[in-house]
Amino acid sequence: MSHDRDALHDRHSPALPSSRGPLSAGVLALLRGEGPPPGAELAAEADPYGDDLQLALYCCYELHYRGFAGVDPALEWDPALLTVRRAMENRFLGALRQDVEVHRDVRSAVKELETEPVEGSGASWFLRDEGELRHLREYAAMRSVYHLKEADPHAWVLPRLWGRAKAAMVSVEFDEFGGGRAERVHAKLFADLMADLGLETAYGVYLEHSPAPALAVVNLMSLLGLHRALRGALVGHFAAVEITSSPGSRRLAEAMRRTGAGPAAEFFYDEHVEADAVHEQVVRHEVIGGLLEEEPYLEDDVVFGMDATVFLEDRLGDHVMACWQAGRPALRSPLPEPVAVSA
Amino acid sequence: MPNDPSERTPAPGTSQRPAEARRVVVPRRGPMLVDGPVEVELEDGTVASSDRFRVALCTCRLSERYPWCDTSHRRRR
Numbered sequence A: 001m002s003h004d005r006d007a008l009h010d011r012h013s014p015a016l017p018s019s020r021g022p023l024s025a026g027v028l029a030l031l032r033g034e035g036p037p038p039g040a041e042l043a044a045e046a047d048p049y050g051d052d053l054q055l056a057l058y059c060c061y062e063l064h065y066r067g068f069a070g071v072d073p074a075l076e077w078d079p080a081l082l083t084v085r086r087a088m089e090n091r092f093l094g095a096l097r098q099d100v101e102v103h104r105d106v107r108s109a110v111k112e113l114e115t116e117p118v119e120g121s122g123a124s125w126f127l128r129d130e131g132e133l134r135h136l137r138e139y140a141a142m143r144s145v146y147h148l149k150e151a152d153p154h155a156w157v158l159p160r161l162w163g164r165a166k167a168a169m170v171s172v173e174f175d176e177f178g179g180g181r182a183e184r185v186h187a188k189l190f191a192d193l194m195a196d197l198g199l200e201t202a203y204g205v206y207l208e209h210s211p212a213p214a215l216a217v218v219n220l221m222s223l224l225g226l227h228r229a230l231r232g233a234l235v236g237h238f239a240a241v242e243i244t245s246s247p248g249s250r251r252l253a254e255a256m257r258r259t260g261a262g263p264a265a266e267f268f269y270d271e272h273v274e275a276d277a278v279h280e281q282v283v284r285h286e287v288i289g290g291l292l293e294e295e296p297y298l299e300d301d302v303v304f305g306m307d308a309t310v311f312l313e314d315r316l317g318d319h320v321m322a323c324w325q326a327g328r329p330a331l332r333s334p335l336p337e338p339v340a341v342s343a
Numbered sequence B: 001m002p003n004d005p006s007e008r009t010p011a012p013g014t015s016q017r018p019a020e021a022r023r024v025v026v027p028r029r030g031p032m033l034v035d036g037p038v039e040v041e042l043e044d045g046t047v048a049s050s051d052r053f054r055v056a057l058c059t060c061r062l063s064e065r066y067p068w069c070d071t072s073h074r075r076r077r
């Protein structure tokens, strides 16, 4: 019996990116069906935050989301690939456990997150005050590796929660997924924003352009989402995102308005100002509160998830600002000129 | 009596919510949380509406998206 090769090989999925070193070259060769997986010792030696490991890990994880065009979807559970993925995860997670300064408890971590500086120095402040359209386009392109799968990795935690935490997490996810309306799914709203900025909107198009610090942010959520043992950290990560999103989104909405980026571009961030002001409350009180009521021993993990998220977001912000201040693009390769902007 | 309607309690998850009082969460600081959808009539007579599963109503009056909270109530350093 012959199989439909297209159906088996995810024809509509994104293309494989180019490699960034021996580890990612090995993983990509395996995905193309052209070689054995790279040895786990390569992972142990790689820079835990560098392009090679982060891209290789991103590609392993992508098999759990939409896969890649021409890649056998069964590789998602290939034991040899999972072995090297595990080695990369250990390297990445080990580095985070060593480098991230953790708060004493959830209370102090939340308190710091919700204290807004009067003047900040991150990318959203720069974009609000002096960002040009080219900066906004770069920022959107590198954020698309997450926003086009917005809230997807967090759905993996649902079967691992129960009671209050589960009910609350589901309601926030329902809101992220558009409250039952396809045109309001947050990932779709982001695609509309990209169209306003003259970017391509297809899933995964800008993986090739995205620098390691942008991939690391997404890899953290995939890592925490896929491992039940890290459910506390996933919840902490989600809380950190929701608590910091609303003020950041306000600055980005202002940036979109000031540059005349377009109505969908403004709407994406305006929607996040309002939605995440709600989500923050629900996640803090219901999701974290509910989880720690059931499993109080997870508090350290929740704190680690929050602090690791801030750590990686700060690294990304530093990278972006260093590039822009030096007059360089923050992406690995320049963006093509804007594609025809939708009317 | 198993079939006596007066003794039947709703199965879990099927409680008739509209018949219940709507609970509003009022924190010391920060927004008031109300289950959506809601309509908020403002002083000038205009009505803001939201069909989100829950809405955060600004109580500090600092929000630029009033009546919705935009986290302007937070402490600044």
Ligand code: FES
Binding pocket: B030, B031, B032, B057, B058, B059, B060, B061, B062, B063, B068, B069, B070, B071, B072, B073, B074
């Ligand atoms: S209560 Fe949050 S902005 Fe006013």
